[in-house]
Structure formats: C-alpha cells, structure tokens
Amino acid sequence: MEPCPCGSGRDFAECCQPVITREREAATAEELMRSRYSAFVTADIDWIMDSHHPDTVDEVKRDDVESWATGSEWLGLRVRDTVDGGPGDDEGIVDFRARYKVGTQQVDHVERARFVRVDGAWRFHSVVEEEGPELVPVGPASTVGRNDPCPCGSGKKYKKCHGAAA
Secondary structure, three states: OOEOOOOOOOEHHHOOHHHHOOOOOOOOHHHHHHHHHHHHHHOOHHHHHHOEOOOOHHHOOHHHHHHHHHOOEEEEEEEEEEEEOOOOOOEEEEEEEEEEEEOOEEEEEEEEEEEEEEOOEEEEEEEOOOOOOEEEEEOOOOOOOOOOEOOOOOOOEHHHOHHHHO
16 A cells, blocks of 8 residues: 555545546545645656646646656645535635755745636646745745845845845
C-alpha cells in the first residue's frame, strides 16, 4: 500500500491515481485539487496542465510548472475550507495550504482556488485573490541587501521596492 500524497489517508491507487491517469473524473472540486497536488508530488505535468480550465491554461507555462514540481520537495497538503464544489455544483472554491521545500527554504503555499466544471469535468480555473497565492516562508529569514532583487518578485531592487518603507 502506497499512501496518497494528498494526505487523505487512503491508498494512492484508490485515491488520486485513478483521477490523474484519467480512469475516472474527480467527483468534487476538492478531489480534483487533491489530485493536482499529488500530480505535483509525482511530477505528472500532463495532468497538471490537462486539469487546468481551457480559459486560463494559456496563462500557465509548462516549463515553469515542471521546474516547480521537480525542483521542490513536497511536504504535505492541508485543505482548510471548501465552498460548494460538490457533485451537484458547477463551481467551487478550495482553500488549501501546500507545504514544500526548495533547497533549504521551506514554504507554505496558501491559496483559495476556483474550480469550474467543463463538460461535466472539474477543472482548476484560477486563484480567487487578485494578488495571487500567499507564500509564507517557514524557518530562518534570509537577509536582503539594499541592492539585491526584491524578494516579492517585482524585478526592482529591494531599496526601490519594499526596502523603501524599511
């Protein structure tokens, strides 16, 4: 028995694997989200891309997804809340926290994800918050120099971005 990476406590072969391998559709938005997390853990990039909503999949770069999946050590998933997204719904929101590690930096990826049915199948549509997912570093903070790139990812120097307020 191989435990499912999604943390459901079920066997992978009976939990997320049949969804990832397309043996069956996810019955709920949460089940699709869990299968996507498991696909990140197992680096099944095809499923991550295929389970994206057709209206928003062009916003995602396959190479970036693959780098994130293979360059991270996936440490766990916790579903914090689910709004709608059941078998009788056409839309749903899943609030979750995925913990992973890149190098020595441990990160909590916190996201409220919107899922929409397409021809009866659940698909990941978008992140609910406009500012995107909240990435919360866990562990010792690194020091950022004034002339270093700002850790927010803006591309500006720290002193011209978030360092200006410090």
